[in-house]
Amino acid sequence: MTALHDLTVAQLAAALNRGETSSVELTRAFLARIESRDREFNSFVTVTPERALAQAAAADARRRSGDAGPLTGIPYVHKDIFCTRGVLTSCGSKMLSNFIAPYDATVSERFNAAGLVMLGKANMDEFAMGSSNETSHFGPVRNPWDLTRVPGGSSGGTAAAVAARLAPFGTGTDTGGSIRQPSALCNLSGIKPTYGRVSRWGMIAYASSLDQGGPMCRTAEDAALALNVMCGFDVRDSTSVERADEDFTRNLGNDLGNLRVGLPAEYFGPGLDAGVAAAIRAAARVLEELGAKITEISLPNTHLSIPAYYVVAPAECSSNLSRMDGVRYGHRCERPKDLLDLYCRSRGEGFGPEVQRRIMIGTYALSAGYYDAFYLKAQKIRRLIADDFVRAFQEVDVIIGPTAPTTAFRLGEKTSDPVTMYLSDIYTIAVNLAGLPGMSIPAGRADGLPIGMQLIGGYFTENLLLNVAHQYQQATTWHLQAPPHAG
C-alpha cells in the first residue's frame, strides 16, 4: 500500500470518507514527517501541532456526525503571509517576527470553516519579494529535488513542503509568479486565479493590484478541490469579484478535442534553457495527441512586462509597507532618540536588503516629477500587455509556455545580481499585470530537475486551465514523481 503521505488530496479525502483513516492519524503522520525531515528543507517558520491535532479531532467528529465537506480533515501548510488568529504571522520578515495576528485572513477562515487542518506556517521570501526564498529572515528553503538548489519563491516554503510530502497541499500567493515559479521548480501543480477570485483580506499586501492567493498541490484535481474552498466573494475586499461560486472540478473530465492552444513566440526567445524549451514543445505534442490544435501566436509587448512590474510592484509595496513603522506592532529598535530615529532604525533593522531595495525603487517611482515617467507609464504598459492577451484569446483558448526560463538554480547563484533574479519571473509577470489566471504543472525533467509548463487562460477560465492540466496529467506521469529527498 502507498504511504499516506504519498496520497493526493483527492485520495486522502476518499480514504477519510471510506473510514480507512482519520484526520488525527493523517495529521500525526504529517507532523511526524515535518518533525523528522524539515531540518533539511527549512520549509516551515512555525509548526502548530497542538492546534492541528485539535482541528483534526474536530474534523473527525464532524465527519462522524455526517457534517463533513469534501476536504474536512485534510491537513495543509499555510504560507506565512496569511493572517492566522493567535499564531505568528511573520511574512518571512524580522519586522513581523513578533506579530501574532489578532484576526484570521478570509482564506484562513474559509479553510477553518471547511474543516481543514493547518499543520503550520510556511517559510517564504520576505514580504513575498523574491524568486528563490533566499530573502527570508528565517533562512533559505532547500529544494527537495536537490538540496543545493532553491525551491523558487516567494512561496518556496509551501513548494518544498508539498514536494517533500510534509503536507498534502498548501497555499501560496502570486504577485509576479510566486505560486507558479516555485511550483515549476518543485514539480507541483499550482494555480494563480483571476485577480479578485480569492479574497485578499488578511493576506499581507505586497503589491495590492497584483497579489492573488491560490493553492499549490501535486495534481490539477487537487488544485481544483482546494480552489473550491479558497475562492469566493468577500465584502471585506473591495477588489473581490462578485460571482456565483463555481465547482472547479466540474470540467476536469472534458476531452480536449477542438481546444485551441497558442504558443507565444516571445516565450521561446534567448534566455530560455534548451532543456526547458524541448520539454515544453514535447508537452505541446502531448496536448496535440489529446485533440488540441497548436498554433504559434504573438504577445508583442512581453518584453515590457518586467520593467512595468518593477515600477508598479515596488510603488505599491513602498506604500503598503509604510504601516510597519515600529509604532504599534512589529520590530521596534532599542532606545530610539527621537521619532525619526525610531522610524529609520526600526525599519532599517526590520526589513532585509531586497525589501529595502524595492521600497526605495517604489518611493522614487512615485516621487513628484517622476510619477508620470514611471508609474503612469507602467500603468499604460499594463493596458498594452492586457490587450495583447485579449487579442490572443480571440484566436486561442489557452496559451502554454515555460513557467520559468530555467530549472531550479543553486542557492546563492543569483543573490548578488537582483536583475538576473528578476528575470526568473519573465514568463509569469505579464499574467499578473493583466490580472489573468495562470497555472504551472509538471512537464518534464532537465538534468533530473523538474520543468514547469505554464497555462494561461482568459479571465475566469480557471475551469478550462484545470481541465487542460488534468487531461495532460491523465496522459503523463511527471506530476506523480516524488523528489529524491522525499523518501
Next chain:
Amino acid sequence: MEWESVIGLEIHAQLATRSKIFSGSPTAYGAEPNTQACAVDLGLPGVLPVLNREAVRMAIAFGLAIDARIARRSIFARKNYFYPDLPKGYQISQYETPIVGRGCLTVVLDGGETRTIGITRAHLEEDAGKSLHEDFHGMTGIDLNRAGTPLLEIVSEPDMRSAREAVAYMKAVHQLVRYLGICDGNMQEGSFRCDANVSVRRKGAEKFGTRAEIKNINSFRFVERAINHEIGRQIELLEGGGAVIQETRLYDPDRDETRSMRAKEEANDYRYFPDPDLLPLIIDDAHVESVRAALPELPETKRERFMLQYGLPAYDAGVLSADRALADYYEAATRDVASEPKLVANWVMGDVLAYLNKEDRDIAACPVSPAQLAVMVRRIADKTISGTMAKKVFETMWNGGGDPDTIIDAQGLRQVSDTGAIDAVISQVIADNPRQVADYRAGKDKLIGFFVGQVMKRMEGKANPETVNALLKGRLANS
C-alpha cells in the same frame, strides 16, 4: 498705497456617519482612547478598506446643495507620509478626481450685502488619529479613535477679500452642513475646522501675492483673528521691503499670532497614487437624483420663504432660519397661532434664545414646547395677559410649569380690563398724590408714567396698560 487681502479656506467637516469611512468602527466622540479602533483603523498587516456608502451619500448631498457637478467616477488616492497617528503611513483621500466638482455658495455679510464664494472642490478622505503630548512624561500617546472618521474637505476659491468675509463664508458652510445633517458642526470637538490660505497684494494688482497657509483653526473668532494677524504680518513685511515666503503657519490663540511650521522646501512629497485597494467610485444618475429628492430646504430658500410667508423682516428671517431646528421650532409654534407670526418671532428670538443661551442649551432641549409657546402668544394677542405677565408665564413654563392657561390661572396673572375696577384704583392714586396731579395739570406731561406705574403697582401689574393709560388721561384732564 492700499493693500488688498486674498483669502481661500479649506474646511474639514467630519461627516456624521455612524461608522468610519473605511471600517465598521463607531465614530462617537469622547470614548476611552483606542476603544473605537478596529484592525482596519490600527493599520494591521493584511487589512483592507471598504467604503462607507453613507459617507458618499453625504458628500453628494453637499455637492448638490452648492450646485456642483457630482463626479460619476472618482478615485481614492493614497497620500503617503509618516506620522505616529497615521497608522497606515498614508491617508486615503481623493486627489485628481474628487467626488464634488466646482460649486458656489452665497454668503450674507453683516451689513446685509451678499457675496458669492466659489467652491473649487470637495472630496472624501479619512481623518487621522490624535497625538497626545500631555501626561506621558516626555513621550507621546496615540489615540486612534478618530482615525478613519470620514471627512469632507471643502476647498474654496481665493474669493474672499477680508477676514470678515472669510468668517461669513465659514459660517455659511457650517450652517449648510448642519442643515444637511451631514456634520454636527461641533468645533470644540474638532468636527468642523479650517485652514486658511492668506496673501496680500497692491489694490488693483492682478497677480496674487505669495500665500501662507494657516493650519487648523477651530473657531470662528480665531479664524478672524488669525487671518487679520496674518494680513498685518504680511503687509508689514512687504512695506519693510521684505518678501512673503510660501509656508505653513500655525495660529497660536493664546499669543494671537501665527508662527512658521514649515517652509515649502520642507513640505512633504506625498507621492499620491490611486489606492489599489479601492476601485473607482462609480455613481449613477439615479443615485444622485435619489439624494437630490431627499435634500431638505436649504437656509437661503428658507429665509426667503419666511419673509414671504410670514411677512418677517429680513433680519428676523435670517436669525430664525440660521439653524434648521430653530426654524422648525418657529414654524411649529406659528402653525398653532397663525395670526401672529411676528409676535411668535419676537418671542423665539427674544426669550427663547436668551434662555437657551444663558443655560447653553440647544433648541432641541428647550423645555418650552412650540405648542406651549403658541398658547402663550395667543393669550397675549387676545389680551388675557400683558407682555409683562407673559414673561412670568414663560419663566414658569421654562422651569417645568407646563400649560400656560393653568399657569395664568394658578398665579392669577389674568389681565384686568374692567374699567370700574381700574377707575377705583385711579381715584385712590389721584387722591394720594395731589402734588403730582397739580404738576401734571400744570403741563408736566411726563408724569403720566408715574401715574401708570402707581396704578399698575397697586393692581400687581395685572391691569391692562392701555386701558389704564386711556382712563388716567381722561381723569387727569378733568379738573
